[in-house]
Amino acid sequence: MDTQEIMARGQAFLAGTYGRAPVAFTRGAGTRLWDSDGREYLDFVSGIAVCNVGHCHPKVVAAIQEQAQRLLHVSNLYYIEPQVRLARWLAEHSFADKSFFCNSGAEAIEAALKLARRHAATRCGPQRHEVVCMENSFHGRTFGALSATMQPKYQEGFQPLVPGFVSVPFNDLPALERAVTERTCAVLLEPIQGAGGVNVPDRGYLAAVRRVCDERGALLIFDEIQTGLGRTGTLFAYEDEGVEPDIMALAKGLAGGVPMGAMLARDEVMAAFTPGSHASTFGGNPLASAAAFATVSVIEEEHLVEHGRKVGAYFAAGLERLGEYFPRLGRVRGRGLLLGLELPVEGAPAVDACRQRGFLINCIKGSVLRFLPPLLIQEQEVEALLTCLHEVFTELDGLR
Numbered sequence: 001m002d003t004q005e006i007m008a009r010g011q012a013f014l015a016g017t018y019g020r021a022p023v024a025f026t027r028g029a030g031t032r033l034w035d036s037d038g039r040e041y042l043d044f045v046s047g048i049a050v051c052n053v054g055h056c057h058p059k060v061v062a063a064i065q066e067q068a069q070r071l072l073h074v075s076n077l078y079y080i081e082p083q084v085r086l087a088r089w090l091a092e093h094s095f096a097d098k099s100f101f102c103n104s105g106a107e108a109i110e111a112a113l114k115l116a117r118r119h120a121a122t123r124c125g126p127q128r129h130e131v132v133c134m135e136n137s138f139h140g141r142t143f144g145a146l147s148a149t150m151q152p153k154y155q156e157g158f159q160p161l162v163p164g165f166v167s168v169p170f171n172d173l174p175a176l177e178r179a180v181t182e183r184t185c186a187v188l189l190e191p192i193q194g195a196g197g198v199n200v201p202d203r204g205y206l207a208a209v210r211r212v213c214d215e216r217g218a219l220l221i222f223d224e225i226q227t228g229l230g231r232t233g234t235l236f237a238y239e240d241e242g243v244e245p246d247i248m249a250l251a252k253g254l255a256g257g258v259p260m261g262a263m264l265a266r267d268e269v270m271a272a273f274t275p276g277s278h279a280s281t282f283g284g285n286p287l288a289s290a291a292a293f294a295t296v297s298v299i300e301e302e303h304l305v306e307h308g309r310k311v312g313a314y315f316a317a318g319l320e321r322l323g324e325y326f327p328r329l330g331r332v333r334g335r336g337l338l339l340g341l342e343l344p345v346e347g348a349p350a351v352d353a354c355r356q357r358g359f360l361i362n363c364i365k366g367s368v369l370r371f372l373p374p375l376l377i378q379e380q381e382v383e384a385l386l387t388c389l390h391e392v393f394t395e396l397d398g399l400r
Ligand SMILES: Cc1ncc(COP(=O)(O)O)c(C=O)c1O
Pocket: 048, 104, 105, 106, 107, 109, 138, 139, 140, 141, 190, 194, 195, 223, 224, 225, 226, 227, 251, 252
């Protein structure tokens, strides 16, 4: 099928939940994608922060092929070797002792919310059930995750939502101090907000949130679904300031493009889950676990965290320099290879113009360009995008 045919069939047979660009990709390798008409693109989206090790990394592909020939699925009625190998790696590389595996970010959040409520219920009773969340957060589209996603546009038309979710402005410590009470079982936040606009809190804020949680007996949950696995210049974003959560949600970059989520916690917190408390038929199945173990091994062996941090700093400096030519651009936001640049105009025309020139970028909140390249991106590739952005911004109305 050519692009026109794929689009026509998509419009006829797919639910209209996505606003899709008029392009269909058929092949990927490293930082590059090719569409159904054979055109090549440089990818600064990574399937929305998923392909941290690039497209079709040979070691991930080999692990999937090897596992697919051996065993695809058995369920969690039994032990699964690739799953325990992955859980051990995560325990050795994070604050956590134990992992629960699922299939997406929203599911990892659901598991985190259920664990926090159960942990509080078994210790203090059901009145301690509230979850304090942040304005502009994004945690996913299932009902629990959506109830924690404090952006009206995502919640509209789906009420009533799950009760017990309280919202405070992000990066506002006095508001948090007022909101966390003896009814609070957990505070949930992204260490850097992704879909909410690439918002980095002030230094010291996360440590203060940790202190408030400790003082009031609430658990701290970090949603590292977008920030985790090297995206922000450290393996997990919480490492930057050394503030450890009690529970962490992962997904996106975990399995190199194969759907997988994980909810991690320290032993004494995870102990609130006992056989039957929570489950997932597919969670941590042999195929996804083998892909994930290969992915985290690549991140480690190829030093992608360090590389991403270095190229991220180069990229951020290049974006800042664009501000000298286009003074109406906002300051560059983010860390590592999760970067945002606010335009004074709608961002969609810039995204389209970049794509027409062979560069994939993304726009959130209407006017914030978001850049999430694979961690193995090279400085010359960043330079090529910066040149493209310069051309595109020159042609766009309202930028000078
Ligand atoms: C921070 C964060 N949490 C949760 C999610 C939801 O993940 P999923 O789409 O895999 O359910 C996302 C997805 O963009 C995310 O960025």
